Amino acid sequence: KAGVTQTPRYLIKTRGQQVTLSCSPISGHRSVSWYQQTPGQGLQFLFEYFSETQRNKGNFPGRFSGRQFSNSRSEMNVSTLELGDSALYLCASSLRPQGTTYNEQFFGPGTRLTVL
Amino acid sequence: GESVGLHLPTLSVQEGDNSIINCAYSNSASDYFIWYKQESGKGPQFIIDIRSNMDKRQGQRVTVLLNKTVKHLSLQIAATQPGDSAVYFCAETPGNQFYFGTGTSLTVIP
Numbered sequence: 681k682a683g684v685t686q687t688p689r690y691l692i693k694t695r696g697q698q699v700t701l702s703c704s705p706i707s708g709h710r711s712v713s714w715y716q717q718t719p720g721q722g723l724q725f726l727f728e729y730f731s732e733t734q735r736n737k738g739n740f741p742g743r744f745s746g747r748q749f750s751n752s753r754s755e756m757n758v759s760t761l762e763l764g765d766s767a768l769y770l771c772a773s774s775l776r777p778q779g780t781t782y783n784e785q786f787f788g789p790g791t792r793l794t795v796l
Numbered sequence: 797g798e799s800v801g802l803h804l805p806t807l808s809v810q811e812g813d814n815s816i817i818n819c820a821y822s823n824s825a826s827d828y829f830i831w832y833k834q835e836s837g838k839g840p841q842f843i844i845d846i847r848s849n850m851d852k853r854q855g856q857r858v859t860v861l862l863n864k865t866v867k868h869l870s871l872q873i874a875a876t877q878p879g880d881s882a883v884y885f886c887a888e889t890p891g892n893q894f895y896f897g898t899g900t901s902l903t904v905i906p
Contacts, residue, residue: 684839715896722885723840723896736893770839778893785830785894787839 682706684773684788692794698759701791705752705773711735712754713778713785714746717768726769729754730777758793766795808903815873817900819886824867826888826895831860831871834899835882843871843884878904 685704693699705712714726725738729748746756752773758765772785809815821829827848832840846853846860846869853860859872869886883899 713894722898723887723894725893725895728893738893772839778889784842784845787832787841789837789839 684771684786686769686771686788686791688791689789690792690794692796693761694796695761695763697761698757699761699793700755700757701769701771701793703754703756703771703773703788705754705771706786709773709775709786710752711774711777712748712752713772713774714754714756715770715772716740717770717790718766723770726756728778735777761795763795766793768792805898806901806903808905809876811878811904811906812875815871815876815880815902815904817871817873817884817902819869819871819897821867821869821886821888821895823888823890823895824864825890827891828889829860829862829869830887830894831858831869832885832887832896833880833882834885840885873902876902876904878906880904 687702711730713728715723717723726740727746728736732748743759748754768790770787770790772787774783774785776783830845831843833843834840844855844858844860846862851862857874861870881904883901885896885899887894887896
């Protein structure tokens with residue numbers, strides 16, 4: 681069974697630009713969560729989509745948005761990029777919504793975004 | 797916001813020794829906890845999980861201990877191997893989303 685895939689793996693943008701990242705979950709998984717990982721901050725939750733609906737949202741500005749398609753693939757978009765948006769963006773998929781016990785999340789390799 | 801912290805940012809152990817990685821959490825309502833391992837250039841990988849109605853759970857070479865009284869979680873790795881070198885995160889959830897610690901970097905010395 682193929683794992684979670686994320687594209688692109690690396691991305692370089694300049695301030696003010698916008699970016700779209702893609703995540704394909706494991707087949708059959710309906711929950712996709714996005715996280716931002718920076719040195720010293722650990723994993724910060726962005727949002728979770730389940731069956732095309734945003735189920736939870738973390739404390740990030742409105743410049744960060746996402747969506748999920750009927751095939752459970754998800755995209756996240758960051759508009760008006762800032763230097764502080766440089767990070768590793770991870771997505772994770774699971775069968776059931778976050779918070780369900782013994783509901784393992786499988787992470788993708790991440791997209792490394794650098795904002796210059 | 798939630799606060800999930802790790803007592804030690806780095807840990808070095810000799811190959812073959814046991815490793816103990818600690819984690820403190822702040823939300824007494826959290827009822828599910830997971831330990832993840834992240835190797836360089838990869839996404840986090842699930843190691844073991846535990847529910848709040850348990851105080852110990854064992855896997856292959858790993859044991860998670862949960863002390864709800866002091867809101868403390870630990871991961872024990874038996875007979876640590878070079879392949880165990882990675883960053884380890886704990887995560888907690890009170891039921892809506894996961895909150896992760898910043899991680900402990902484990903280095904195994906051959």
